[in-house]
Every structure is written in structure tokens, then in C-alpha cells.
Amino acid sequence: MTHSQDSAEILCIGTEILLGNIVNTNSAVISRGLADIGINMFHHTVVGDNPNRLKDALDIAFSRNNIVVTTGGLGPTYDDLSKETVADYFGVKLKLHEPSAQSIRTFFDRWKRQMTENNLKQAMMPEGCIVLENRNGTAPGAILEKDGKIAVLLPGPPREMTPMFEQQVIPYLQKRSQQVFRSHCVYFFGIGESALESKLRQDIEKMQNPTIAPYAKEGEVMLRVTASAHTAEEAEALLKPAVEMLQSRFPQYIYGIDVENLQTAVVRALHAKKLKVATAESCTGGYISKRITEVAGSSAVFDCGVTSYANEIKENLLGVKHETLQKYGAVSHQTAKEMADGVRRISGADIGVSTTGIAGPDGGTDEKPVGLVYVGISSEWYNEVLELQLSRGYASEREFIRYLAGSHALNAVLKAIKEYQ
Amino acid sequence: MTHSQDSAEILCIGTEILLGNIVNTNSAVISRGLADIGINMFHHTVVGDNPNRLKDALDIAFSRNNIVVTTGGLGPTYDDLSKETVADYFGVKLKLHEPSAQSIRTFFDRWKRQMTENNLKQAMMPEGCIVLENRNGTAPGAILEKDGKIAVLLPGPPREMTPMFEQQVIPYLQKRSQQVFRSHCVYFFGIGESALESKLRQDIEKMQNPTIAPYAKEGEVMLRVTASAHTAEEAEALLKPAVEMLQSRFPQYIYGIDVENLQTAVVRALHAKKLKVATAESCTGGYISKRITEVAGSSAVFDCGVTSYANEIKENLLGVKHETLQKYGAVSHQTAKEMADGVRRISGADIGVSTTGIAGPDGGTDEKPVGLVYVGISSEWYNEVLELQLSRGYASEREFIRYLAGSHALNAVLKAIKEYQ
Numbered sequence: 001m002t003h004s005q006d007s008a009e010i011l012c013i014g015t016e017i018l019l020g021n022i023v024n025t026n027s028a029v030i031s032r033g034l035a036d037i038g039i040n041m042f043h044h045t046v047v048g049d050n051p052n053r054l055k056d057a058l059d060i061a062f063s064r065n066n067i068v069v070t071t072g073g074l075g076p077t078y079d080d081l082s083k084e085t086v087a088d089y090f091g092v093k094l095k096l097h098e099p100s101a102q103s104i105r106t107f108f109d110r111w112k113r114q115m116t117e118n119n120l121k122q123a124m125m126p127e128g129c130i131v132l133e134n135r136n137g138t139a140p141g142a143i144l145e146k147d148g149k150i151a152v153l154l155p156g157p158p159r160e161m162t163p164m165f166e167q168q169v170i171p172y173l174q175k176r177s178q179q180v181f182r183s184h185c186v187y188f189f190g191i192g193e194s195a196l197e198s199k200l201r202q203d204i205e206k207m208q209n210p211t212i213a214p215y216a217k218e219g220e221v222m223l224r225v226t227a228s229a230h231t232a233e234e235a236e237a238l239l240k241p242a243v244e245m246l247q248s249r250f251p252q253y254i255y256g257i258d259v260e261n262l263q264t265a266v267v268r269a270l271h272a273k274k275l276k277v278a279t280a281e282s283c284t285g286g287y288i289s290k291r292i293t294e295v296a297g298s299s300a301v302f303d304c305g306v307t308s309y310a311n312e313i314k315e316n317l318l319g320v321k322h323e324t325l326q327k328y329g330a331v332s333h334q335t336a337k338e339m340a341d342g343v344r345r346i347s348g349a350d351i352g353v354s355t356t357g358i359a360g361p362d363g364g365t366d367e368k369p370v371g372l373v374y375v376g377i378s379s380e381w382y383n384e385v386l387e388l389q390l391s392r393g394y395a396s397e398r399e400f401i402r403y404l405a406g407s408h409a410l411n412a413v414l415k416a417i418k419e420y421q
Numbered sequence: 422m423t424h425s426q427d428s429a430e431i432l433c434i435g436t437e438i439l440l441g442n443i444v445n446t447n448s449a450v451i452s453r454g455l456a457d458i459g460i461n462m463f464h465h466t467v468v469g470d471n472p473n474r475l476k477d478a479l480d481i482a483f484s485r486n487n488i489v490v491t492t493g494g495l496g497p498t499y500d501d502l503s504k505e506t507v508a509d510y511f512g513v514k515l516k517l518h519e520p521s522a523q524s525i526r527t528f529f530d531r532w533k534r535q536m537t538e539n540n541l542k543q544a545m546m547p548e549g550c551i552v553l554e555n556r557n558g559t560a561p562g563a564i565l566e567k568d569g570k571i572a573v574l575l576p577g578p579p580r581e582m583t584p585m586f587e588q589q590v591i592p593y594l595q596k597r598s599q600q601v602f603r604s605h606c607v608y609f610f611g612i613g614e615s616a617l618e619s620k621l622r623q624d625i626e627k628m629q630n631p632t633i634a635p636y637a638k639e640g641e642v643m644l645r646v647t648a649s650a651h652t653a654e655e656a657e658a659l660l661k662p663a664v665e666m667l668q669s670r671f672p673q674y675i676y677g678i679d680v681e682n683l684q685t686a687v688v689r690a691l692h693a694k695k696l697k698v699a700t701a702e703s704c705t706g707g708y709i710s711k712r713i714t715e716v717a718g719s720s721a722v723f724d725c726g727v728t729s730y731a732n733e734i735k736e737n738l739l740g741v742k743h744e745t746l747q748k749y750g751a752v753s754h755q756t757a758k759e760m761a762d763g764v765r766r767i768s769g770a771d772i773g774v775s776t777t778g779i780a781g782p783d784g785g786t787d788e789k790p791v792g793l794v795y796v797g798i799s800s801e802w803y804n805e806v807l808e809l810q811l812s813r814g815y816a817s818e819r820e821f822i823r824y825l826a827g828s829h830a831l832n833a834v835l836k837a838i839k840e841y842q
Contacts, residue, residue, distance in 0.1 A: 018462045020453030021636050023446050027467070032441030041439045042474055046448070046465035053463055060481070215442050279707075279728070285714025286700075286707035289728040293706025296782055296819055298730075304738070305728030307700070307710040313725040313768065317738070347734065361717055398717055 006177075007040040008067035011057055013082055014156055015048040017072075026071045026154075026161050033165060035213065036226050037174050037181045039067065049079040058089055066149055069169075072156030074139035076118045083142065086151045087126040090144050097125040100133075100140045107138050132168045136160045143172060179228040182235035184257055186246050187265070188221040189411045191253045196221050203245070210242045219404045220262070255414055262410040263291040269417045270301035275350040277413055279305040280318050280343035282330065283357035283373055288406045304347035308339065318342030331356050331368050333385045340376035340385075351416045352378040353409050359401045360391070371397075373405040377412045381419035386412060427598070428461040429488035432478055434503055435577055436469040438493075447492045447575075447582050454586060456634065457647050458595050458602045460488065470500040479510055487570055490590075493577030495560035497539045504563065507572045508547040511565050518546040521554075521561045528559050553589045557581045564593060600649040603656035607667050609642040609674045610683065610832045617642050617671075624666070631663045640825045641683075676835055683831040684712040690838045691722035696771040698834055700726040701739050701764035703751065704778035704794055709827045725768035729760065739763030752777050752789050754806045757797035761806075765799045772837045773799040774830050780822045781812070792818075794826040798833045802840035807833060 010030050016022050027044045034041055043064065047057045054073070061068045073082030087094055100123035108115035122139045125131055132141030132153075137160040142153040152169055154161045174181060188196060193216035197204070200223075204212050210227035223246065227238035247254060256265040270277060279288045279302075289305030292298050306317055311330055314320040319342040320335055328334045336356050344352030357373030364370035371391025377384045388408055390401045431451050437443050448465045455462055464485065468478045475494070482489045494503030508515055521544035529536035543560045546552055553562030553574075558581040563574040573590055575582045595602060609617060614637035618625070621644075625633050631648035644667065648659035668675060677686040691698060700709045710726030713719050727738055732751055735741040741759040749755045757777050765773030778794025785791035792812025798805045809829055811822045 012465075017449070018452055018465065019456050019634065020449040020451070021634075023444065023449045024465075025444050028438070028441040028444045030441070031439055035440050042469060042471070043478075044433075044439065044445070044465075044467035048463060050463070057464075213440065213442075281707075281710075284711075285719075285723075286702075286710025286726050286728065287714075289702075289707025290705075290711040293708075293728065293730065294820060294823065298706075299784075302706075303729075303731030304734040305707050305726075305730075306738075307707065307714065307726030307728075308724075309714065309720050309726075310724030317725070317727075317767065346738065363720075399715060402715065 006038075006067055006173075007042060007065045008034050008069055009043045009045065009061040009065045010041070011061050011068055011070045012044070012046045012156075013049065013054060013070055013073035014046070017046050018048050025158055026156070029158070029162055030069055030071070030154075030165060033170050034069075034173070036183055036224070037170060037177065038179075038228065039173065049073060049081065051081050051085065054081060054085050055088070058085060062089070062149055067152070067173075068150070069152040069154065071154045071161055074122065074141065074153060074155045076116075076121050076139075078118075080121070082153050083124065083126055086142075086144060086153060090126065090146050090149075090151065092127040092129075092144070094124040095127050096120070097123050097131055097140070100125065100131060103133075104138045130172070132164050134160055134164060136163060141168070143169070177228075178230075180230065180232050180235050181226060181228050182232060182239060183224050183226040184239055184243050185260075186223045186225065186243060186254055187256045187259055187261075188223070188250065188253045189219070189255050189262065189407060191221065191250070193221045196223075196250075196253075199249075207242070210238050212242065218400060219407050255411060261291075262407055262414070264295050266410050266413050266417070267292060267295040267298050267301055269414060271297070273417060273420050275417060275420060276301050276303060276347075277351045277353060278303065278343045278347035278349035279409075280339040280352060280354040280376075281305065281307050282309060282314070282339070282355055283359045284355045284402050284406045284409070285309065287402050288353065288355065288409050291406060291410065303349065304343065306343055306346075314339060317346070319345065329368070331358055331372060331374065333374055333387065336374035336376035336385045337378070337383075338376075340378035344378045350379060350420070351413055352376075353413050353416075354378075355405050355409055357388070357390075357401070357405060359398045359405075361398060371401055373401065373408070375405065375409045375412055377416050379416045379419070382416040384412065384415075427459075427488055427594075428463060428486045429455050429490055430464045430466065430482040430486045431462070432482050432489055432491045433465070433467045433577075434470060434475060434491055434494035435467070438467050439469050446579055447577070450579070450583055451490055451492070451575075451586060454591050455490075455594070457604055457645070458591065458598065459600070459649060460594065470494060470502065472502050472506065475502060475506050476509070479506060483510070483570055488573070488594075489571070490573040490575065492575045492582055495543065495562065495574060495576045497537075497542050497560075499539075501542070503574050504545065504547055507563075507565060507574060511547065511567050511570075511572065513548045513550075513565070515545040516548050517541070518544050518552055518561070521546065521552060524554075525559045551593070553585050555581055555585060557584060562589070564590070598649075599651075601651065601653050601656050602647060602649050603653060603660060604645050604647040605660055605664050606679050606681075607644045607646065607664060607675055608677045608680055608682070608686070609644070609671065610640070610676050610828060612642065612671070612674045614642045617644075617674075620670075628663070631659050633663065639821060640828050676832060682712075683828055683835070685716050687831050687834050687838070688713065688716040688719050688722055690835060692718070694838060694841050696838060696841060697722050697724060697768075698772045698774060699724065699764045699768035699770035700830075701760040701773060701775040701797075702726065702728050703730060703735070703760070703776055704780045705776045705823050705827045705830070706730065708823050709774065709776065709830050712827060712831065724770065725764065727764055735760060738767070740766065750789070752779055752793060752795065754795055754808065757795035757806045758799070758804075761797035761799035771800060771841070772834055773797075774834050774837075775799075776826050776830055778809070778811075778822070778826060780819045780826075782819060792822055794822065794829070796826065796830045796833055798837050800837045800840070803837040805833065805836075
């Protein structure tokens with residue numbers, strides 16, 4: 001579905017990016033947002049804080065696109081030149097924008113910091129632009145439009161850029177297209193991106209509205225279903241059958257709609273059924289506990305986690321039997337089971353989940369190789385131990401194995417929660 | 422210090438990046454590597470898997486640089502066009518590279534997967550190129566050099582790209598410059614980037630060889646000190662006084678040289694003194710335990726971590742006194758102290774470290790606002806409770822507060838370790 005002939009280029013301005021000091025995460029955020037509203041993207045460019053190269057890059061970008069989104073270069077120092085360069089390109093001047101100047105003064109007052117005059121440079125805005133308020137920093141953004149060309153100027157720090165882009169730029173660009181866009185994100189675990197894509201390729205190719213776009217990350221796939229229509233209700237009506245089609249075709253793999261990630265799905269599901277989970281972690285070393293508690297509100301559903309890296313802790317804190325460890329070893333079906341039971345018992349939680357395995361790089365044997373992980377689940381209605389082999393055979397995959405083991409554990413917790421009415 | 426007139430552009434090829442499906446981390450890795458060996462970088466470009474746009478981007482890149490590093494587009498499918506496009510530009514043909522074909526066949530045999538003929542496309546290499554072996558995947562890379570122009574072709578997946586770049590491309594480019602480069606990384610905690618930079622600005626500006634470049638991340642700064650010389654020994658001799666200057670000027674802030682991060686510094690320091698640490702976490706929810714256990718070899722120095730999110734767990738598992746929680750609350754100096762003591766006692770570790778605080782977004786009060794965190798340290802020689810205020814006043818900073826609280830805790834563990842002889 002092509003909503004328009006709009007095409008955009010992202011022009012990131014910042015020597016820190018060229019030096020590799022920071023990773024350019026802004027481009028991914030902007031790309032995803034524009035893709036969702038049907039704006040084509042064929043180029044990303046990064047240039048440093050250099051006036052000539054910036055001007056050249058802007059010329060090239062506008063020669064091949066009608067929309068250019070810049071990030072960075074809005075700060076108070078002399079080498080912050082985004083507004084100057086874009087204003088020049090559009091043939092307008094910079095002028096003090098009093099409301100922005102006032103909020104900069106307020107910001108410095110509030111944090112009791114000394115404001116220097118050059119901070120007001122941030123309130124010098126191109127004449128005739130739409131000023132984008134910055135609710136997370138001092139530099140406002142801007143939108144300039146002239147002769148069918150649109151420049152969007154955004155600050156560099158992601159925590160300032162992202163909300164400004166999502167709350168102010170996307171609605172502005174959407175309005176242009178006279179279309180309303182709505183998306184739902186369907187989250188999959190346990191099926192790879194290529195397997196899912198091959199099952200869905202024909203559907204994806206023949207769908208015009210809504211569209212389905214896959215996004216993969218370590219061990220998971222998210223499908224974003226996006227519809228455009230004249231009203232939000234019409235867009236939602238278009239989305240409904242597509243989301244239902246996915247739910248009916250892949251019930252065993254979908255762990256949530258619009259849930260963001262496994263840990264959020266777990267915390268929400270526990271909340272909904274007034275249940276609690278507790279963790280007993282060996283190879284994941286606290287990673288599952290960390291993921292659960294990163295969700296705001298998790299304290300209502302999570303009281304207790306134990307990282308039992310040593311056998312003594314498995315015995316003394318979790319009550320794993322000495323004979324079990326002796327006979328089967330720490331990395332075993334039996335130990336995983338007793339860890340999950342143990343943490344459930346000591347915490348009083350409804351569900352106990354455990355991991356024990358070999359994350360590498362060392363510690364693997366022929367019998368118990370790197371990547372072997374047991375996940376235990378203990379609950380009133382659902383008890384299971386999963387045996388997983390998570391190695392892909394590459395070097396330095398400790399982080400991958402730990403993360404994926406945690407994902408399997410969280411997914412197993414979701415299954416346990418489903419057994420409760 | 423300009424080592425040469427070399428300048429490079431990174432040309433990332435991949436529609437997934439333009440769609441925002443993946444974040445372009447490769448560019449940061451390559452940029453940092455080239456900066457370290459004195460190669461200038463003025464542009465990054467991203468294009469999709471489109472032959473015309475790729476060709477145009479390559480023309481533009483070589484019109485302004487003598488080195489172009491591409492990532493992506495080396496795969497087996499028809500839209501993987503990096504080698505074809507670059508070979509065309511250099512006026513050479515592709516030809517089957519038998520050793521690469523053989524390792525692709527071996528790869529498929531080893532994983533018992535069916536190899537299709539198009540996989541051999543990955544072994545079709547530009548005539549006269551240097552083939553870069555891929556030890557973490559199937560697509561080899563290549564270096565082409567002609568008339569002073571150098572094209573470096575690397576695979577897209579970071580776990581394939583990074584080792585190939587570091588182990589094969591950097592040595593190749595270094596050799597060209599007839600200089601040997603050596604770096605040391607000096608890690609700081611407790612001082613901001615701008616504060617450190619302003620104290621060092623004059624030194625940094627007047628230094629030619631070695632150079633000092635700052636890299637900032639959440640709450641930390643790393644200074645990379647890089648020297649070039651004819652031999653490694655000469656380079657090291659140049660580095661020594663610069664690193665010593667930093668150590669003598671900022672002894673209270675430097676937590677390690679070439680240690681990568683706080684958790685690695687902690688694990689190494691514990692190893693060196695044969696000590697163990699245990700964690701009792703409330704607001705960090707397992708994050709410290711997760712960070713310690715992400716370091717390979719941590720099992721020798723870490724047996725036990727407890728996430729005590731609920732008061733009952735603080736009491737029952739860690740032995741925090743009921744009266745303490747009643748009188749001072751869970752977020753208090755006293756509770757932090759008893760948590761650290763408790764986990765040290767139950768684990769038998771030499772050092773206990775605890776956190777209790779308010780990570781937000783909810784749960785803050787006037788008296789105990791979001792961002793208030795206590796870090797407790799319990800050990801034979803060093804006992805302390807730090808009171809921290811980690812909020813910057815922005816929305817959605819839960820992750821930031823949790824991470825930074827963990828960094829303060831790890832830094833405090835380093836201080837405790839220093840007290841042991």
C-alpha cells in the first residue's frame with residue numbers, strides 16, 4: 001500500500017556518531033514511525049558538525065526526497081548548525097521564539113543552574129516554522145514546509161527526540177496524508193522469523209490494507225499490523241480480521257497483543273489473575289528477576305527472586321536435596337524441578353520458575369554441553385521441566401544463551417498462568 | 422594527529438535498517454575502530470537492497486573518500502548485491518572461491534541442514550580481492566584495492582561483522598599506514614563527561630600523540646588513549662605517561678584500565694583477592710546479580726543473590742528486623758544495612774551489597790521521592806550505606822535509576838575489595 005509519493009531521508013548530525021561514541025538509535029525509531037504511516041525511506045545519512053558537509057548532505061537529501069528529518073545540532077554551542085543550515089536552504093532567517101526562550105529560563109531556574117546567554121541560541125527558530133515543544137530537554141524542534149519540501153528538525157538525545165517525534169511529528173505528517181493510521185503489534189515466541197514469514201508470505205504479499213511487517217529480535221518475532229482509513233474506527237475495523245487471522249493460525253506461538261515484551265505480558269497476566277511468581281535462577285543469574293522488575297508495577301506480582309549460583313545456596317536457601325545435586329548434578333531436570341518448587345515454597349508465590357544450565361563459554365562437557373538449560377515451573381496446576389539446547393555453535397554467546405533461557409522461562413510462566421481461571 | 426590522508430565512509434546496505442527493524446550498531450563499531458587507527462570518517466550512509474541506489478551511493482562515497490566500508494548484502498538471495506556492485510565499480514568479475522565454497526558446505530554438513538545452490542553465491546568473490554574468512558557465519562568478506570581506492574565488504578550480522586572487522590580489517594588497514602597503534606581505555610565512575618572534559622580540555626587539545634578521546638555512557642565515562650609509533654613498544658612507551666597522568670589526577674574516579682565495565686572490574690578484583698560477593702536487591706530487582714553473572718568466570722566469586730522485593734522476603738530470607746522495617750521503612754539507611762549484613766551472613770560471602778530505593782514511576786513521596794536509593798555494603802573491613810538521589814526529573818527513568826543504582830553498588834563493592842590486602 002502506498003499512501004503517498006512522500007519519501008523521506010534521515011540526516012543525523014553529530015560527530016559523536018561518526019566517531020562511534022554513540023550508536024544511532026534515533027534512525028531506527030524514526031524509520032519505524034514513518035514506515036507505519038506509509039512514508040518511504042530510501043536513505044539514512046550521518047554527517048558531523050561541519051557546515052559545508054552538512055549543507056552538501058542536505059542538498060543531496062532534498063534532491064532525492066521531499067521530506068528530510070534531521071536529528072542533532074540543535075544545542076547551544078557554535079558548532080550546532082542544523083537550524084542555520086536548514087533556514088538557509090529554505091531562504092528564511094532565525095528569530096527569537098519567546099515561548100521557547102521562556103521555557104529554557106524556567107528549566108534553568110527549576111534545576112538551580114546558571115543559564116549562559118548561548119543557551120538562548122536554542123530558542124532562535126527559523127521564521128515561519130512550526131515550533132516543536134521539547135518536554136524532556138531545552139532545545140525545541142521545528143518543522144519547515146515550502147514548495148512541497150518538508151524539513152523536520154529534531155534534537156539528538158533519544159529521550160528528547162522520541163517523544164517529540166511520536167507526539168508531534170507523526171500527527172503532523174499523518175494529517176498531511178488525510179488518512180488515519182492504526183497499528184497493533186502481535187508478539188510471537190517459539191517460532192523463528194523466517195519460518196513465520198514463509199508461512200505468511202502469501203498473505204503478506206497480497207494484503208494491501210492492513211499491511212503486516214515483521215520485526216525480529218533475539219528469539220522472538222513481532223508482527224506489526226497497520227491499517228489506514230478515514231477514521232480510527234474504520235482503521236480498527238480493518239485491523240480486527242487480520243489480528244484474528246494471526247491468532248487463529250498461531251495460537252501456540254502468540255504471547256500477546258500490544259504487550260511490548262514477554263516480561264510485560266507476564267506481569268499483566270499475573271495482575272489480571274492476582275497471582276505471584278518467584279524466580280530461582282542459576283545460569284540466568286538474576287536476569288529473569290531483572291526483566292520482571294523492569295516492568296513498572298511488578299512489585300504487586302513479584303516478591304522474591306534467588307540467584308543460586310553455588311550448590312550450597314541451592315541446598316540451603318532453596319531446599320534442593322543434597323542427593324539430587326550429587327546424583328544428577330546442578331544442571332539437571334531434577335535440580336530445576338526442586339529449585340522451582342523450593343522458591344515457590346519459601347516465597348509463598350503461586351508460581352515458581354527456575355533455570356539451571358551452562359551458559360558458557362566454559363563449563364561444557366560432551367554430556368552437558370554449553371547451551372544446555374533446564375527451565376522448571378512449579379505451580380498448583382502446571383508443573384513442567386523444559387530441556388533446551390540454546391547454543392548456535394558460535395563463540396561468545398553467553399549473553400544470548402542467558403537471555404533466551406530467560407525468555408523460555410517467562411513464556412513457560414505465561415503457560416502456567418493460563419491454567420488458573 | 423593525522424596519520425594519513427585516508428578518509429572512510431561506511432555504507433550500510435539493508436532494507437531492514439531503513440524500515441527501523443534493526444538498529445545500526447555496526448557503524449559505531451567500525452567508526453570506533455577506524456578512529457583508533459587515525460582514519461577520518463565524515464559520512465555514514467544507509468541504503469536498501471536496491472541496485473541503482475546502491476550504485477549511486479557507492480559513487481557518492483568514493484567521490485568524497487578513498488575508503489568505503491560496506492556492511493550487509495553478502496547473503497545468498499538475489500537481492501544481496503554488495504559484491505556485484507563493488508566488483509562492477511572496480512571493473513572485475515566474480516569467481517567461485519573454492520575454500521569459501523568448501524567451508525559453506527562444511528557448515529551445512531555440521532548443522533545437518535540442507536544446502537541449496539544459492540548458498541554458493543556467497544562464495545562468489547571479486548577477482549583479485551582479499552577474501553576475509555567468516556568464522557561466525559557463512560558469508561566471507563572481501564577487500565578490493567585499486568588506484569588508491571579501497572573497498573571493504575563485511576557481512577551484516579554484528580556477531581559476524583565485528584570479529585571479521587577487528588581481526589582481519591583493522592590489521593590490514595594498520596599495515597598500510599606503516600604505523601602501529603595501541604590504545605588503553607581508562608574507566609571513570611562518579612564524574613560526568615562534561616566535568617571530566619572541562620578538567621582535561623587543555624591537555625586533550627595540546628596532545629598530539631597519544632590522543633585522548635572520551636566516550637560517555639549512562640553515568641560513566643571512558644577515555645581511550647591511543648598512540649601510534651613504529652613499534653608496539655614505542656607506542657606503549659608513549660601511552661604510559663598519559664595513562665599515569667590520568668591515574669594521578671583522578672584516582673578517586675578511575676575504577677580500572679582496560680576492564681570494559683564495572684561488573685568486569687568487580688569480578689576481576691574479587692578473583693585477584695579470592696573474595697566473594699553476595700547481593701540483596703530491592704529496587705534493582707536482580708540487575709546487579711545479572712550484571713555480575715554476565716561476566717564469564719563469575720561463578721568463582723559469586724554464589725548467591727536475593728531479590729527481596731517484598732518486606733516479608735527481606736525479613737524471612739535476609740533477616741532484616743521487623744522493627745527496622747516498621748520504624749524506618751523498606752527504603753532506609755537501616756534496611757539497606759541489614760540487607761547487606763543479612764545476605765553476607767546467609768551466603769558466607771566476604772562482601773554483601775544491597776539496594777533499596779524508589780525506581781518509579783510510582784511510589785514516590787515528598788519525603789522519599791522517586792530516585793532515592795540506599796546502597797549498603799557489609800564486609801569485614803568496610804561498611805557503609807550510601808544515600809543517592811538518582812532522578813533527573815524526567816518521565817520514564819525507571820531503567821536509568823535501576824541501572825545507575827547498580828553501578829553505584831558495584832563501585833562500592835570495588836571500594837570494599839580495596840580494603841582487603
